[in-house]
Amino acid sequence: MYVPDPKRYDSMQYRRSGRSGILLPAISLGLWHNFGGVDNFENARAMLRRAFDLGITHFDLANNYGPPYGSAEENFGQILKKDFLPYRDELVISTKAGWDMWPGPYGNLGSRKYILASLDQSLKRMGLPYVDIFYHHRPDPDTPMEESLGALDTAVRSGRAIYAGISAYNAQQTAEAIKIMRSLGTPLLIHQPKYSMLVRDPEQGLLDVLGSEGVGCIVFSPLAQGLLSDRYLQGIPSDSRAARDFFLKKTDIDEKKVSMLRALNGVAQQRGQSFAEMAVAWVLRDPRVTSALVGTSKVSQVDDNVAALKNLKFSAEELKKIDEILAGKQSAA
Numbered sequence: 611m612y613v614p615d616p617k618r619y620d621s622m623q624y625r626r627s628g629r630s631g632i633l634l635p636a637i638s639l640g641l642w643h644n645f646g647g648v649d650n651f652e653n654a655r656a657m658l659r660r661a662f663d664l665g666i667t668h669f670d671l672a673n674n675y676g677p678p679y680g681s682a683e684e685n686f687g688q689i690l691k692k693d694f695l696p697y698r699d700e701l702v703i704s705t706k707a708g709w710d711m712w713p714g715p716y717g718n719l720g721s722r723k724y725i726l727a728s729l730d731q732s733l734k735r736m737g738l739p740y741v742d743i744f745y746h747h748r749p750d751p752d753t754p755m756e757e758s759l760g761a762l763d764t765a766v767r768s769g770r771a772i773y774a775g776i777s778a779y780n781a782q783q784t785a786e787a788i789k790i791m792r793s794l795g796t797p798l799l800i801h802q803p804k805y806s807m808l809v810r811d812p813e814q815g816l817l818d819v820l821g822s823e824g825v826g827c828i829v830f831s832p833l834a835q836g837l838l839s840d841r842y843l844q845g846i847p848s849d850s851r852a853a854r855d856f857f858l859k860k861t862d863i864d865e866k867k868v869s870m871l872r873a874l875n876g877v878a879q880q881r882g883q884s885f886a887e888m889a890v891a892w893v894l895r896d897p898r899v900t901s902a903l904v905g906t907s908k909v910s911q912v913d914d915n916v917a918a919l920k921n922l923k924f925s926a927e928e929l930k931k932i933d934e935i936l937a938g939k940q941s942a943a
């Protein structure tokens with residue numbers, strides 16, 4: 611029987627999601643990769659246990675995480691039943707709908723029909739009566755925003771979700787979504803954008819909107835899928851995401867990129883952190899970022915990412931150096 615560490619709340623930091631009542635761990639764990647039907651179930655279970663033992667109270671899923679689609683939710687449901695059900699009220703569990711899930715015109719994008727049917731399927735797979743956060747996974751340019759967001763409002767009002775979130779909406783769409791959700795009476799809790807040293811888009815207005823409107827921000831792929839770690843400094847390991855050459859391509863890792871990664875690794879070393887720790891700390895340096903949503907393939911990576919919290923402060927000089935390296939103005943010493 612799994613008995614969580616009684617000290618699990620001693621060192622994790624919790625940050626308020628915007629101006630809401632909910633606190634999220636500064637580090638959250640996502641189940642996009644390594645939790646599917648093709649993956650090692652006991653490894654997935656061990657990573658979730660270790661995460662919870664370290665105070666990670668938030669696990670993030672989506673309808674189509676796997677592969678195959680749906681299988682991360684199924685596995686999570688099993689692990690929940692075996693290990694976490696007594697602690698359900700200590701957990702924030704999220705899922706999403708918005709990308710391709712089932713065939714035909716009602717299994718993708720942003721119709722009310724798709725979003726609500728997908729949530730029902732997700733709940734069934736996880737064996738849950740409700741999720742804590744339900745997201746629209748991406749904006750659908752062909753569906754009125756009122757319809758997609760109205761479905762989130764229904765999800766909350768019907769008790770199938772506690773809070774509503776959006777992902778991948780740009781700054782302008784987000785400002786509009788915030789207004790619509792407020793008018794519906796279900797304020798938007800959180801936005802989930804991609805953000806890392808290598809992907810800076812949220813700095814072009816989105817973080818400003820979220821900050822001024824009091825909406826939380828949980829950033830995904832803070833390690834740029836593993837690029838911002840020591841994983842690829844000496845080639846492409848056979849057990850890495852890039853070796854699978856699908857979501858992270860081998861061609862993303864050329865000599866120029868590796869030289870930049872080595873230079874960033876040098877800054878991390880000077881800070882006394884691992885490269886992964888520095889990448890996580892870097893997104894959390896902005897107080898508008900509620901949580902860094904990491905993925906992991908091994909228990910040791912959960913530990914390493916949480917260790918980032920030991921040093922979240924960057925000097926102006928360090929930030930400048932990082933920016934210069936990213937701009938290609940400095941390379942490895």
Ligand SMILES: NC(=O)c1ccc[n+]([C@@H]2O[C@H](COP(=O)([O-])OP(=O)(O)OC[C@H]3O[C@@H](n4cnc5c(N)ncnc54)[C@H](OP(=O)(O)O)[C@@H]3O)[C@@H](O)[C@H]2O)c1
Nearest residue numbers: 640641642830831833834835836839850851886905907914
């Ligand atoms: N809203 C959206 O549209 C969206 C899109 C993508 C992801 N997400 C969410 O964000 C979560 C995280 O995304 P992500 O997996 O791309 O995040 P990530 O943290 O940037 O990358 C995770 C990968 O980095 C490597 N890694 C992690 N910690 C490491 C460490 N300490 N040292 C060395 N390597 C390390 C591992 O790669 P190896 O497998 O190679 O070991 C791991 O699988 C997802 O699970 C999902 O919940 C949301």
